Amino acid sequence: MEFQSSAMLWWLLPTAGVIILLYLLKMRRRDVRVPAVFLWPKLTADVRANAPIQKLRISLLLILQLLVVALVVFGLANPLLRERGLRGKTTVLILDASASMSATDVRPTRFEEARRQIETVISSLGTGDRCALIEAGANTRAIFPLTADKARMRAALIRLRPTDAPNDMGEALRLAAALVGQDSGARIVVFSDGSFPAVTNFSPGKADLIFEKIGTSSRNLAVTAMDVGASPDGSFQLFVGIHNYDSHPMATTATFQVDGQVADSRSLTVPAGQTLGQTLRIPGTARKADIQLTTPGDILPADDHATIFLQGAGTVHALLVSSGDLFLERALALEPSISLDRAPVVPETELAGTSGAGSYDLVIFDGVPAQAVKAPAVWSFGWVGTQFPVTVSGLSTHPSVIAWKREDPLLRYASLQNILIEKATKVQAQPEGRVLAEGTDGPLIVTSDHAGRRALFVGWSLLDSDFPLRPAFPIFVDNALHWLTDSGSSAASVGLNVHAGQPFNMTAPSLGSPLTLTMPDGETQSLDTSTGVATVREADRTGLYVVSGPGLRKEVAVNLLNETESDVQPRLTLDLSGHAVAAHSSMLTLSETWRPLVLLALAILALEWWIFVRRS
Amino acid sequence: MTILTPSEMAQWERLRFTPRKTFSARTRGERLTRQKGTSIEFADYRDYSDGDDLRHLDWTILARLGRPTIRTYQDEAELPVYLAVDVSPSMNFGDPTKLEHAQRLAEALGFIALAGGDRLQTMAIGASPVQPARPLRGRGSFLVLHDWVTSLRPNGTRPLAQSLSRLPALAPGLLLLISDGLDPEAAGALRSISARGHELAMVQVLSPIEIDPDLEGDLRLVDSESGAAVEITAHSQTLQIYKRNLEEHCRVLAEAVNKLGGRLLLSPAGQPLDDFLASGLRRVGLVE
Numbered sequence: 001m002e003f004q005s006s007a008m009l010w011w012l013l014p015t016a017g018v019i020i021l022l023y024l025l026k027m028r029r030r031d032v033r034v035p036a037v038f039l040w041p042k043l044t045a046d047v048r049a050n051a052p053i054q055k056l057r058i059s060l061l062l063i064l065q066l067l068v069v070a071l072v073v074f075g076l077a078n079p080l081l082r083e084r085g086l087r088g089k090t091t092v093l094i095l096d097a098s099a100s101m102s103a104t105d106v107r108p109t110r111f112e113e114a115r116r117q118i119e120t121v122i123s124s125l126g127t128g129d130r131c132a133l134i135e136a137g138a139n140t141r142a143i144f145p146l147t148a149d150k151a152r153m154r155a156a157l158i159r160l161r162p163t164d165a166p167n168d169m170g171e172a173l174r175l176a177a178a179l180v181g182q183d184s185g186a187r188i189v190v191f192s193d194g195s196f197p198a199v200t201n202f203s204p205g206k207a208d209l210i211f212e213k214i215g216t217s218s219r220n221l222a223v224t225a226m227d228v229g230a231s232p233d234g235s236f237q238l239f240v241g242i243h244n245y246d247s248h249p250m251a252t253t254a255t256f257q258v259d260g261q262v263a264d265s266r267s268l269t270v271p272a273g274q275t276l277g278q279t280l281r282i283p284g285t286a287r288k289a290d291i292q293l294t295t296p297g298d299i300l301p302a303d304d305h306a307t308i309f310l311q312g313a314g315t316v317h318a319l320l321v322s323s324g325d326l327f328l329e330r331a332l333a334l335e336p337s338i339s340l341d342r343a344p345v346v347p348e349t350e351l352a353g354t355s356g357a358g359s360y361d362l363v364i365f366d367g368v369p370a371q372a373v374k375a376p377a378v379w380s381f382g383w384v385g386t387q388f389p390v391t392v393s394g395l396s397t398h399p400s401v402i403a404w405k406r407e408d409p410l411l412r413y414a415s416l417q418n419i420l421i422e423k424a425t426k427v428q429a430q431p432e433g434r435v436l437a438e439g440t441d442g443p444l445i446v447t448s449d450h451a452g453r454r455a456l457f458v459g460w461s462l463l464d465s466d467f468p469l470r471p472a473f474p475i476f477v478d479n480a481l482h483w484l485t486d487s488g489s490s491a492a493s494v495g496l497n498v499h500a501g502q503p504f505n506m507t508a509p510s511l512g513s514p515l516t517l518t519m520p521d522g523e524t525q526s527l528d529t530s531t532g533v534a535t536v537r538e539a540d541r542t543g544l545y546v547v548s549g550p551g552l553r554k555e556v557a558v559n560l561l562n563e564t565e566s567d568v569q570p571r572l573t574l575d576l577s578g579h580a581v582a583a584h585s586s587m588l589t590l591s592e593t594w595r596p597l598v599l600l601a602l603a604i605l606a607l608e609w610w611i612f613v614r615r616s
Numbered sequence: 617m618t619i620l621t622p623s624e625m626a627q628w629e630r631l632r633f634t635p636r637k638t639f640s641a642r643t644r645g646e647r648l649t650r651q652k653g654t655s656i657e658f659a660d661y662r663d664y665s666d667g668d669d670l671r672h673l674d675w676t677i678l679a680r681l682g683r684p685t686i687r688t689y690q691d692e693a694e695l696p697v698y699l700a701v702d703v704s705p706s707m708n709f710g711d712p713t714k715l716e717h718a719q720r721l722a723e724a725l726g727f728i729a730l731a732g733g734d735r736l737q738t739m740a741i742g743a744s745p746v747q748p749a750r751p752l753r754g755r756g757s758f759l760v761l762h763d764w765v766t767s768l769r770p771n772g773t774r775p776l777a778q779s780l781s782r783l784p785a786l787a788p789g790l791l792l793l794i795s796d797g798l799d800p801e802a803a804g805a806l807r808s809i810s811a812r813g814h815e816l817a818m819v820q821v822l823s824p825i826e827i828d829p830d831l832e833g834d835l836r837l838v839d840s841e842s843g844a845a846v847e848i849t850a851h852s853q854t855l856q857i858y859k860r861n862l863e864e865h866c867r868v869l870a871e872a873v874n875k876l877g878g879r880l881l882l883s884p885a886g887q888p889l890d891d892f893l894a895s896g897l898r899r900v901g902l903v904e
Contacts, residue, residue: 029836029847035706035714035826036798037839037846039865041857 008077015069023062064608071601075594090130090146090183092176092207093118096192096214097137097160098167099500099542099565103193103299105217111162114191114214121189122153132179133157136172136192138165138501138540146179163540164302165501166562170199173576181205194571194583197564202577213583215570219246221270221295222303222566226559228310234284236310240291241277244270245567252295254278258286286310288495288557302500302542303566307557309495316485317359319375321346322366327468328381331477332364334505334535338481346371352387362484367461377454377484382425382461389433389448390457394426396441399459404437410447410456410479411436413533414472421467424460433457447483454484475533478505495555503537504556506547515549520558619723619765624889628724629731629755631893631903635790636877637815639696660688694753696789697729697736698814701768704742704779705840706798708770710823710885717885718794718821719765724889725792725819726761728903730754737786738764741779741795742772748784775841777801781808788813796821800865803872816878817902820869823885827862829855 003009034040095118101111118133125131131153133143144156169192180186186207193215225241244250249271256264263280270276282289293304317339320332332340341360350358350373358374365371370378370385378387401416416437421444429435429443437445444459462468498504508515508529515527515534520543527534527547536556539545545556560566573580620628664673664684677685701722707715722738729736730752738761739748752760772779776799791814799805809816831850838845848854866882873880881896897903 029834031836031838031845032831033709033840034837035709035796035823035840036800037837037842037844038800039798039858039861040837040846040848041854041861042846042848 003077003079005077008073011076012070012073015073016066019062019065019069023059061608061612064604064611068601068604068608071597071604075597075601079593079597089128090180090186090207091121091125092132092134092146092180092186092188093121094134094136094169094172094176094188094190094192095143095160096167096169096190096196097135097163098196099162099164099302099560099562100193100195100300100568101214102162102164102302103215103217103220103568104301105215105219105299105568109162110193110214114212115157115160117191117212117214118157119154122150122157125150132176134172134175135160136167136169136196137163138167139537140168140171140175142175163501164542164558164560165499165540166565167196167501169196170202173199173202173204177203177205177207180207183207190574190581192574193568194574195565195567195569198575200577204576209576209581211574211581211583213570213572215568217246217299218567218569219248219250219297220300220303220566220568221245221250221252221293221298222300222563223291223293223306223559224275224303224561224563224566226291226306226308226561228282228289228308231281236282236284236286236289238280238282238289238308239277240280240306241275242268242270242293243275243563243566244272245569247272250295250298252293252298255292255294256280257290257292258282259288260290263289282310288555300566300568303560303562305542306559306561307544308497308559309555309557316361316481317341318362318364318481318485319343319346319350319360320364320366321368322364323368325366325462325468327473328364328366328462328477331468331474332481334474334503335478335481338362338485344368346373350374362481367463376452377456379456379458379480379484381458382464384425384427384457387453388446388455388457389430389450390427390443390446391430392425393428393442396424396426396439396459398422399424399439399441399444401437401439401444404445408436410445410483411476412479414476414479415470416467416472419465419467419470421460421465423464427457427459456480456484474505478507478533482507495557497557497559498539499562500542500558500560501540503535504539506534506536506554508534508549508552513550513552515547515552518546518548520544619720619762620727620889624724625727628727628889628893631728631897632732633695633697633728633734633790634901634904635695635815637788639788639790661685662688695729695732695734696787697734698748698786698789698791699726699729699736699738700741700746700791700793700795701738701765702742702772702776702779702793702795703740703768703770704772704774704776704795705770706796707742707772707821709796709840710825712886713770714796714821714823714826714885715768715770717883717887718819719768720889721794721819721821721883721892722768723762723765724892725794726752726765727758730758730761735789736761739783740768740772741776741793742774743779744773746779746783748786772841775799775801777805780805783809783812786812786814788815790815790817793818794821795819796826797866797869803868806869806872806876806878810876810878816873816876817881817900818869818873818878819881819883819896820866821883821885827859827884829858831855 095114103110106113128148130146130148132146135141135143144153176188182205184206187210188204188207189210189212191212191214221244223240224243227239229237231237249269251269254266254268255262268276288307288309290307298304320340320342323344332338348354349356350360352372352374360375362377363373363375365380365383367381370380370383372386380388384390384392399421401419404411404416424444426441427443429446432448432450433446435443435446446457448455467473496504506515512529515529517525517527517536520541539558542558542560545558547554572583664686668686672687674685674687699722701718707718726736736752737748739746749764776795791809793816797820806816834849836845836847870880879900879902881900883892883896
């Protein structure tokens, strides 16, 4: 126990002294003449003192009064007790809601333990203390802003659910720093197991940073990789990587299913810290493959299962040749069926005329000169190559889009109206070329589908226009990818494979047609198709999602397949922009206890008064 | 103006004290004594001796037996009654005061004695010294009795026990003591009365607020006689102990009186004389 105002304790001496002095005063009693005093017992109880000094006699009232004074003086000294919880004017709590927080080494789960600790923090907040909560899950979001409303905090906290997705703790920390980084004395508290990538570009500012470690065990065996490749004989080769994150070997039973039928079951022992690769040959007619690990003592179920659709999944390998374009990379990443590689120049082995088959289904030239490649599909922004159905005739400045084919699959739902283009390559379409957008100085978007090769030419560099900032841009990219690779959106396609937390697009059969998303737990959700493409951002639980609507049924396999999240070993320190933040074993704070002391003093005072009245 | 009303006097004049003892007195009266005398009450026979009054010779026995036999008769004398009233300051308590009630009882008891032909001597207990008044006889002395009763004041200076132990030597008789008996030494002092040959009849007068006091709070009780003080906090527990002490004191007093062959009557101040007669005097057989 500590005292905030220990000097107040000196008041105990004079106040107690005054009380004792009052007790030294003799009582002035009323004189009553009686016939005989020998019959009366000498029974006195001093409850008042108003006359000269007498010998001090200890009485219950004196003890109670001294006790009251002691309690009041102690209360004035403001004793502080160390207890769990947080105190401070401003606190931002960050709750890690990623997949690793569903580990069950802390009962019931790490997430629930974190929620309980946050509840403790909320309960310990004093009057005027403000608190905010940020959820670092599949999406980073502020659950409640800085507020002192505890009821609101609790109501928001109880609605939180864990996810099976990785998180972006850096974004959550930066958001927290934006809230309280300028407040000295503010705190940012991270409730996490530390299973997230090292955070960069973060500074807590003037706020203190506290890492509340959740979790005790690393016993987890996970499916960390799953892919499929086509064999020359037309069958598939399934590859699965199983990693043991524990410090001891772990035995498991891996059950493989193909189209819902058990295809194989293997008893495996994975050495500590090692990855065990497993392959399985699958008929070429198969549609879906699953693996389920049954591991005694495994604490994280989310990574024990994985599903992969064998067609249209992982079959489109794209190469982005670019000097760096964040807009395009983001838009391409939205398409889950694309396996995207990036390179500043085309690798030698992918150039046309070299020996061997190409590794990519699509090569995208973004702001770099287009070269002839082996890939069956090419896409260029602003640069013309031999594989594109256009011939350069000059340079156009500030061209305007005057017409485009709205019904073409490439431009469906993607409006090119009022796009500002600084400069564009002035071209003429070759005979096999098909002009999709016409500008003031000639064709701006031209495609060709000739001799098994598809080419898409966009006449301007993305960074020379505001097109990447338009809502039509991701739709255009999605349409272009589907057209170039002939994958994805048709009703006949099998399904998508995405990682948990990764958004994916679903093209509606027609504009505004209703689409329903059925989640792994059976819950359903209507999707907005007003733009013709529905974007699902809530696939944060592993399992099978189904998007259904008129003429459309598409399954989406959502897998964790994330080594960072599967590595459930609780971290003792966090690496935050090069600064190590040690974990707290418990949040010990100093809490004020003067209120119960004053209440106790009042209760004793009432008791003293009751005894006094009873004796009077 | 007397304390007794005419109707009370008419009722009480027929009463007579009935002492358990017989007392001899020099003056003839209406009370038979153990001594042989000249009353008409036959006592016994005895042989004739020279000088006997021949008027008491039983001629019938002489004729039948030839032996002279004298008839003897009981002597009659007056009963000495001493009326002692405690005038110590403790009697000046209550409403009416215990002394006022004692005065009323004293007049009634004195009237019984005068009406019965007894020799009545009054004395104020507590006065220093205790000096018996001159004897009163007959109803004609009632006004003297009345004057003495009304002249009593609570100005005694001696405690009850001290006054009783210093009573002057008096011919044995019926001693009527009216007092509150609130002296821790009172029981011992009563023995000195018996030792002097008196028959004691004590009327203990207590005030109702003395029997059930209504005190509360922090008090300093001052003894009305000695001036000694006791500090108390009057509450239910204190009052309970006081009542227990009072009962014990009265019990000791009654036991002492009984052992001496006397009688003790309790009369709360303000008690009507009729009640005192019925539930007091008649019950203990002090009058008939």
